Amino acid sequence: TNGQRYGIHPFIVQIRSLVDHSSLPGITLGDIGPKFGYNTTDNGFLRFDRFRVPREAMLMRYAQVDMQGHYTRPPHPKLNYLTMVKVRSGLLYSSGVYLAMACCIAIRYSAVRQQGYHPGENPTEVPENTILNYQLQAYRLTTQLANAFAFWIAGKQQTELFEYLNSQIEIGELDLLAEVHATVSCLKAFSTWACADGIEECRKSCGGHGYLRVSGLPDLFARAVPMCTFEGDNYVLIQQTIRYQLKQLQKHRLHPLAAIPASFDYILDLESFAMQQLVIDEPLQWLDPLLHETILKHRAIRLLVELHAQLEALQDQGRSDAEAWNDLQSEFVRVARAHGFLVIARTFSSCVTNVPDIELRAVLRDVYNVFILRHIEDNVSEFMEDGFMNGIHSREIRVIVRDLIANLRPNLVPLVDSFNFSDSKLWYSVLGRYDGQVYSALYETTKKDARNASDVTPAYKYIQ
Amino acid sequence: TNGQRYGIHPFIVQIRSLVDHSSLPGITLGDIGPKFGYNTTDNGFLRFDRFRVPREAMLMRYAQVDMQGHYTRPPHPKLNYLTMVKVRSGLLYSSGVYLAMACCIAIRYSAVRQQGYHPGENPTEVPENTILNYQLQAYRLTTQLANAFAFWIAGKQQTELFEYLNSQIEIGELDLLAEVHATVSCLKAFSTWACADGIEECRKSCGGHGYLRVSGLPDLFARAVPMCTFEGDNYVLIQQTIRYQLKQLQKHRLHPLAAIPASFDYILDLESFAMQQLVIDEPLQWLDPLLHETILKHRAIRLLVELHAQLEALQDQGRSDAEAWNDLQSEFVRVARAHGFLVIARTFSSCVTNVPDIELRAVLRDVYNVFILRHIEDNVSEFMEDGFMNGIHSREIRVIVRDLIANLRPNLVPLVDSFNFSDSKLWYSVLGRYDGQVYSALYETTKKDARNASDVTPAYKYIQ
Numbered sequence: 001t002n003g004q005r006y007g008i009h010p011f012i013v014q015i016r017s018l019v020d021h022s023s024l025p026g027i028t029l030g031d032i033g034p035k036f037g038y039n040t041t042d043n044g045f046l047r048f049d050r051f052r053v054p055r056e057a058m059l060m061r062y063a064q065v066d067m068q069g070h071y072t073r074p075p076h077p078k079l080n081y082l083t084m085v086k087v088r089s090g091l092l093y094s095s096g097v098y099l100a101m102a103c104c105i106a107i108r109y110s111a112v113r114q115q116g117y118h119p120g121e122n123p124t125e126v127p128e129n130t131i132l133n134y135q136l137q138a139y140r141l142t143t144q145l146a147n148a149f150a151f152w153i154a155g156k157q158q159t160e161l162f163e164y165l166n167s168q169i170e171i172g173e174l175d176l177l178a179e180v181h182a183t184v185s186c187l188k189a190f191s192t193w194a195c196a197d198g199i200e201e202c203r204k205s206c207g208g209h210g211y212l213r214v215s216g217l218p219d220l221f222a223r224a225v226p227m228c229t230f231e232g233d234n235y236v237l238i239q240q241t242i243r244y245q246l247k248q249l250q251k252h253r254l255h256p257l258a259a260i261p262a263s264f265d266y267i268l269d270l271e272s273f274a275m276q277q278l279v280i281d282e283p284l285q286w287l288d289p290l291l292h293e294t295i296l297k298h299r300a301i302r303l304l305v306e307l308h309a310q311l312e313a314l315q316d317q318g319r320s321d322a323e324a325w326n327d328l329q330s331e332f333v334r335v336a337r338a339h340g341f342l343v344i345a346r347t348f349s350s351c352v353t354n355v356p357d358i359e360l361r362a363v364l365r366d367v368y369n370v371f372i373l374r375h376i377e378d379n380v381s382e383f384m385e386d387g388f389m390n391g392i393h394s395r396e397i398r399v400i401v402r403d404l405i406a407n408l409r410p411n412l413v414p415l416v417d418s419f420n421f422s423d424s425k426l427w428y429s430v431l432g433r434y435d436g437q438v439y440s441a442l443y444e445t446t447k448k449d450a451r452n453a454s455d456v457t458p459a460y461k462y463i464q
Numbered sequence: 465t466n467g468q469r470y471g472i473h474p475f476i477v478q479i480r481s482l483v484d485h486s487s488l489p490g491i492t493l494g495d496i497g498p499k500f501g502y503n504t505t506d507n508g509f510l511r512f513d514r515f516r517v518p519r520e521a522m523l524m525r526y527a528q529v530d531m532q533g534h535y536t537r538p539p540h541p542k543l544n545y546l547t548m549v550k551v552r553s554g555l556l557y558s559s560g561v562y563l564a565m566a567c568c569i570a571i572r573y574s575a576v577r578q579q580g581y582h583p584g585e586n587p588t589e590v591p592e593n594t595i596l597n598y599q600l601q602a603y604r605l606t607t608q609l610a611n612a613f614a615f616w617i618a619g620k621q622q623t624e625l626f627e628y629l630n631s632q633i634e635i636g637e638l639d640l641l642a643e644v645h646a647t648v649s650c651l652k653a654f655s656t657w658a659c660a661d662g663i664e665e666c667r668k669s670c671g672g673h674g675y676l677r678v679s680g681l682p683d684l685f686a687r688a689v690p691m692c693t694f695e696g697d698n699y700v701l702i703q704q705t706i707r708y709q710l711k712q713l714q715k716h717r718l719h720p721l722a723a724i725p726a727s728f729d730y731i732l733d734l735e736s737f738a739m740q741q742l743v744i745d746e747p748l749q750w751l752d753p754l755l756h757e758t759i760l761k762h763r764a765i766r767l768l769v770e771l772h773a774q775l776e777a778l779q780d781q782g783r784s785d786a787e788a789w790n791d792l793q794s795e796f797v798r799v800a801r802a803h804g805f806l807v808i809a810r811t812f813s814s815c816v817t818n819v820p821d822i823e824l825r826a827v828l829r830d831v832y833n834v835f836i837l838r839h840i841e842d843n844v845s846e847f848m849e850d851g852f853m854n855g856i857h858s859r860e861i862r863v864i865v866r867d868l869i870a871n872l873r874p875n876l877v878p879l880v881d882s883f884n885f886s887d888s889k890l891w892y893s894v895l896g897r898y899d900g901q902v903y904s905a906l907y908e909t910t911k912k913d914a915r916n917a918s919d920v921t922p923a924y925k926y927i928q
Contacts, residue, residue: 005588020920021920021921021924022919022920023919030910030911030913030915030916031910031913031915031916032676032910033676033677033678033909033910033913034676034677034678034913035675035676035677035682036675036676036677036682037675042915045907045910116700118785118786118787118789118790119707119785119786119789120784120785120786120789121786124469133790134790134793135790135791135792135793135794136699136793136794136796137699139793139794140699196664197661200660200689204689204692204693204698207693207697208690208693208694210693211499211500211501211690211693212496212497212498212499212500213497213498213499213500214497214498218499218500218686222682225664225668226672226675228668229668229671229672229674229675230672233671234668235600235601235604236580243583320584321582321583321584322582322583322584322585323582325582325583325584326582326597326598326599327599327866327870328599328866329598329599329600329603330599330600330603330862330865330866330869331862332600380845381844381845381848381858384845384848384849384855385848385855385858385859386855387855391848391849391850391851394845394849395849398794398795401794402791402792402794405794406791443509445497446494446495446496446497446509447494449494449495449497449498451494451495451506452494452495455486455487456484456485456486457485460485
């Protein structure tokens with residue numbers, strides 16, 4: 001306004017006639033065409049050609065332009081992050097729910113399907129094995145189930161945090177916004193990635209039947225996977241987290257007594273972390289949530305400090321800020337992940353602690369343990385690289401995980417039942433039916449297929 | 465036959481009338497319905513009800529049943545593995561080609577698309593960055609490109625090996641069959657997984673445009689991903705490799721002088737591997753293919769020996785063979801992967817060595833180095849767990865990888881051009897066009913969409 005640029009602002013603009021719905025002069029629009037999924041959502045393209053947008057079209061709750069063209073800044077420069085925080089918290093939550101749906105379908109089907117023998121088993125003596133009794137099947141699906149619980153719980157917590165944040169902003173308190181934005185950015189990234197990959201793992205665990213549309217799983221994947229690229233591409237989002245992490249580290253370096261946001265408290269270990277070495281006296285310690293916190297905090301500060309040192313080293317070699325930042329992008333994922341999984345682990349663990357029922361709490365504690373130990377197992381080099389953990393630890397973790405998976409086996413179906421998804425919520429997945437009547441239902445669906453309407457295809461006459 | 469079971473045998477059976485194409489009495493058949501992909505392939509279901517299959521319907525090249533019902537075994541009990549070996553070699557090859565297609569689309573588009581700034585860059589001073597110049601984008605796509613080369617080359621080599629195997633079998637030589645079957649089983653598994661995941665990574669790297677069907681990438685994924693579950697589910701296939709690995713280990717233990725198949729030669733390091741420790745005097749050593757071989761062989765024997773020890777320990781604790789096998793299934797992936805990637809690395813490296821053109825060889829050597837070092841980077845804990853490698857090594861590898869990625873950046877487009885895919889071979893992907901005219905082509909495709917045939921949807925009259 002008045003020849004000055006103020007950045008991006010939201011507008012709500014009339015693009016079609018209210019009389020006959022035709023597009024207004026100067027407007028070109030249309031549907032962008034068929035997509036992987038979301039085909040009932042009419043994503044469009046839009047072009048303005050000498051089209052005048054009136055001042056009233058601007059959404060002026062925070063930033064404002066008056067009749068004279070004077071611009072008033074929003075009360076806080078980051079206020080427009082608020083919507084993004086809300087949407088991204090929602091995607092974290094959705095990641096948990098979508099993944100839970102996939103787990104429900106795959107675990108129920110795996111409890112129904114019987115196939116194959118172990119080496120040495122005689123087909124004439126024993127029936128084929130229920131596939132959920134194969135350790136590898138249970139291992140794969142329990143891992144995904146634990147992730148589903150983790151993201152669902154973290155999503156619920158972040159959504160509540162958003163409500164609190166919003167109420168704080170109403171009274172002019174904006175301190176929390178930057179912290180929550182930095183955390184939610186990476187939680188959105190890691191949960192949506194894990195959700196899409198996890199749905200695929202569930203789908204593959206159903207074998208060829210998971211490739212059928214009636215399983216619900218292909219469509220569920222196509223629905224969930226764009227969360228990785230929309231509302232901020234994941235690889236861009238993690239850079240928001242990194243920037244905030246580095247800023248807090250810098251602050252602590254300069255002012256050791258300055259307050260550090262609670263969820264970034266590992267930065268306070270700056271002086272002590274390098275001396276830490278994990279000591280495990282007996283394997284049961286691996287189930288201690290305080291130990292997990294120690295481990296995750298150590299990784300978070302260690303990776304952050306190393307990234308910071310690498311950035312500085314490159315700048316000392318004459319690379320500009322932008323160049324050094326670009327050079328090290330491939331290091332970012334693990335640094336942001338260290339923060340994100342610390343937040344999720346804390347949320348999940350304290351949620352379990354607050355479960356009143358003792359027996360239920362014990363089961364959910366096992367689910368939490370699978371979540372955190374599988375995460376450590378999959379990324380164990382990040383804990384070993386600086387000598388904090390060693391190869392005895394990594395082997396011990398795998399043994400514990402195998403025990404946890406075996407323990408949880410009888411609870412897998414009850415755990416997915418606990419989500420209380422109706423068959424319709426599971427998109428009438430043939431494999432995920434609550435009644436377990438998979439094969440008759442599968443056969444019934446083929447009768448509805450147009451290609452099966454007649455025994456001989458109508459096209460037969462052309463090839464006779 | 466004659467009341468005796470002889471296992472599964474192939475038949476070719478007439479199921480429809482030759483007169484009017486109707487299904488024969490006793491036959492129920494139909495299409496299984498819509499799938500994730502392959503919808504132009506009419507996968508069907510089939511039920512026999514008191515339907516007599518004549519003896520002539522049996523494919524009797526190897527196993528035979530004569531008029532009196534006498535059964536003749538095939539000359540080698542594993543002969544029916546031959547078809548599986550052929551098909552799985554083909555899938556390894558296809559994994560390379562499909563992934564190369566995705567890389568071609570994503571890399572070309574990433575060289576066209578410009579978006580965003582690095583921190584500190586001023587939008588009024590510089591244009592937006594070409595996204596392939598973001599280090600993370602190049603890192604992601606170069607990794608996939610290197611995998612594509614690796615699987616393509618390994619697939620070609622295994623297909624040639626199959627031809628040789630086939631010619632050997634013609635003259636009664638069957639020694640190679642079991643070895644090739646064990647290797648191809650895991651190569652099919654790891655290449656198809658990496659192919660599907662890699663196509664998704666390429667698709668995501670195109671942002672929202674990768675979600676459009678006209679990008680070709682969603683359909684490419686749906687086409688490639690069932691390779692993970694068909695022709696032997698990957699998790700089942702790796703167990704074939706494990707069983708053979710264990711058998712060779714056992715053989716070597718009992719008869720240290722017995723011949724071990726060449727591709728399993730790491731088993732000969734049984735006595736020495738535990739004393740090995742990697743010594744790197746200067747970073748350039750990381751580019752030495754002999755060093756890679758040493759590293760991969762060490763992992764292969766180390767993981768195999770540990771798996772074997774765990775199996776024995778469980779049996780000593782009273783678990784049956786089948787139970788112990790099941791208990792440890794979650795350990796199998798890494799043991800089989802250690803074998804598979806050793807085979808691929810050797811094939812890839814020797815292929816590069818044989819490239820006559822020096823400059824081309826240097827570029828392909830970099831691609832090979834990205835392949836092998838990214839693999840080691842992603843699985844570095846497997847090399848560190850027993851103290852063979854350390855945290856200085858893992859950090860050095862990441863630095864080298866970043867240098868390699870930066871070096872290869874100018875060659876990325878030429879490398880995907882070298883596949884010589886026509887636009888039609890890329891399914892007319894709008895993003896992967898050879899001419900780079902992405903945006904005008906994208907806009908043109910929307911004009912062909914039925915939803916854009918009229919400015920106002922015909923449904924408008926119902927909502928007026």
